[in-house]
Amino acid sequence: MKTSSRILLGSLIAGVALAAALSIHAATDSAPAGTADSPRARPLAGFMLRRAVHQLDLTADQRMQAKAILKKYQPDLSPEVDQVLAARKALRTAIRALPYDAAAVEAATDKVQAAQKQVILETARMRSELRQVLTPKQLDQIDQWDAKIDERITDARAVFTDWLARS
Numbered sequence: 001m002k003t004s005s006r007i008l009l010g011s012l013i014a015g016v017a018l019a020a021a022l023s024i025h026a027a028t029d030s031a032p033a034g035t036a037d038s039p040r041a042r043p044l045a046g047f048m049l050r051r052a053v054h055q056l057d058l059t060a061d062q063r064m065q066a067k068a069i070l071k072k073y074q075p076d077l078s079p080e081v082d083q084v085l086a087a088r089k090a091l092r093t094a095i096r097a098l099p100y101d102a103a104a105v106e107a108a109t110d111k112v113q114a115a116q117k118q119v120i121l122e123t124a125r126m127r128s129e130l131r132q133v134l135t136p137k138q139l140d141q142i143d144q145w146d147a148k149i150d151e152r153i154t155d156a157r158a159v160f161t162d163w164l165a166r167s
């Protein structure tokens with residue numbers, strides 16, 4: 001279970017981190033060090049974005065267009081990501097509470113789902129706009145990354161199913 005949990009959690013964290021990276025990148029040029037939006041505040045998100053930009057070999061024009069798109073979505077997406085993180089923390093608290101309170105867990109789950117829905121919708125819109133800036137070769141690279149993520153999720157599900165069968 002530890003391996004499957006790590007893979008699944010890693011995939012989920014990568015998704016949220018990428019959304020955070022994309023939403024935060026627009027603010028990093030002017031954000032003072034030590035603030036919540038500074039590059040050092042969320043190093044994983046910044047690393048993932050820098051790696052993607054490097055591997056896609058974006059032109060200067062593509063970088064400017066992408067930055068404009070990121071700035072457009074940052075004001076809405078950054079607080080939405082914070083809401084997901086807060087809702088997930090509240091859910092973990094409800095799950096760990098003794099005695100178990102099904103109503104509290106269900107209410108916390110509903111809040112996580114609602115918060116995640118907003119991030120997914122906003123990220124999908126942003127992603128669609130960003131894809132329009134890329135060349136066919138760059139789109140192929142992103143499609144390959146997406147396929148790897150899908151494969152990891154499928155693998156995590158298979159590991160979990162096998163673990164359940166053996167238990």
